[in-house]
Amino acid sequence: MSESNSDFDRDVNLTGSKTIKDPSQDPRSPFFLHPSENPGAVLVSTPLTDHNYHNWSRAMKRALSSKNKIRFINGTLPKPSYLDSTYDLWDRCDNMVLSWITRTLSPHIFQSTICIESAFELWKDLEDRFSKGNFFRVSDLLRDLHSTQQGDRSLSKYFTNMKILWDELEDLRPTPSCSYVNPCTCSLSNSVRNYKNMEYIICFLKGLNTIYSNVRTQNLLMDPLPSISKVYSLVSQQDFNHYDDSTTVSKSSSEAEYRAMATTVCEIQWLTYLLQDFNLQFHTPALLYCDSQSARHIAANTSFHERTKHIELDCHIVREKLQQKLFHLLPVSSSQQLADVLTKPLDPLPFSNFISKLGLKDIYTPA
Structure with a gap:
């Protein structure tokens, strides 16, 4: 019996309960299948195409992890020998995972994988075929992030589109972390994460329409920069002060x-x-x-x-x-505020005084 099942037997014996020796009946075992699960189930809503592998694989891994079947595709639960007592259980679950994956493939991709016999081999084949152009995709994402403009989109839709691009970039270019058993305390990962956050904020603010120029400048002058969620919150508050794309309404x-x-x-x-x-x-x-x-x-x-x-x-x-x-x-004093001559109607006397102080002359006055 596998190590995971032995651990389960030991845990159950410590509690004094009856030992479950069949791993297919243990909900914590990867060999457990709920009676409602079937090969025709569709785990993700969007099928795999030639252009969405990274989003599809992230959704599929999340779905398989929720069913405790992620080990069948990552290689940590290899195929046992024919004489092993868990072989039949492994084969049944592996075929189930294989069916779940093929159900989410587009028709032309499915036809090219019909002869693959295990979930791990299928997953590796799809990864080799569709994830090797990572550097080209990273280049495209960086270009889109730095060139995307809000245009006629609402603030919410513009932010959502930027976040989709950024999340995909993060999936392809994850922040490194310390791999030692006792991680160091130099906070290098946090520094890298802060630099990425700064890049994200700059791209978001740079693509905003001109009506947000004031709040964009205010955010860029903050030191340190806030999180992207906080920046969006500040910009969205500014959005409430506009009744159309070009006019600002002052409350007083x-x-x-x-x-x-x-x-x-x-x-x-x-x-x-x-x-x-x-x-x-x-x-x-x-x-x-x-x-x-x-x-x-x-x-x-x-x-x-x-x-x-x-x-x-x-x-x-x-x-x-x-x-x-x-x-x-x-x-x-308002009597000394020269800017008033440019912003409000004035009586003739203060108007003439301000014009004189500014050194302005009426070019249409007869000589």
Whole structure:
């Protein structure tokens, strides 16, 4: 009897129960078959074709593992000798697994495997035929990930399509792990996984439509980058603030001021990176003036920030950079806010004053 069945007999004897000597009656044995199982069962919904081997094999292995039959295809349960007491049981289960696999093959592939006699040989044959172009497939997946654009797809559908590509790439290019009996503690696998996560996030953000340019910049300025699930959550919150593909709806004037502040903070951060590239040190925080008292409170007051859920994304980047002393937020009187001449209608007197301070001249005024 096999080692697994001996272990089962020993476990049952320790509990004082009656020993089950027939492994086909033991639900924990790979030789056990439920009365409802039959050769015509279809374990996966999508049949194997010339182009979906990796997705099909992952689904099939998951299905066989749930039925405790994975050892018949991975070579860990080899065919016993004809004189072995488990030969008939092994042959019956192997034929069952063989039938399950062939039921999920497309017709032209099935015709080429009809003479294979064991599940392990069939699995190895399919693997040799359809998985040898891994490097070409990895190249195609990397190209698709770095070139895919959202276009007219919804945010959810775009993210789902990107995740399908990424999951397949991870299946072909898994993260290595320490193979020693006592694994080391250098965290190399975590570092590799973080680099892959960073690549995934960059590809996802880069393919978003232009209406997400603000939230894309905010996410890329985070250090360290959050997980891809968190990034999607932040972007989806921004999605609620748009009623179509090009127009942003502000819930209040304070929100509009604060969103403008967030965009300016992103520009300040970009300029500091540019100065560093030129080996110019930027020690003094930038001065950012805002004439909206409520917007300044959102940036500086924690309790007020917690009550403004609808602008959480902008709060995150502005408050974070303010705490890092990237800039100082200072008030400015509306009478001195030169930007008002470009953003709102003004009375003739302040309009003329702002025009004069900006040094603008009316080219249509008669000489």
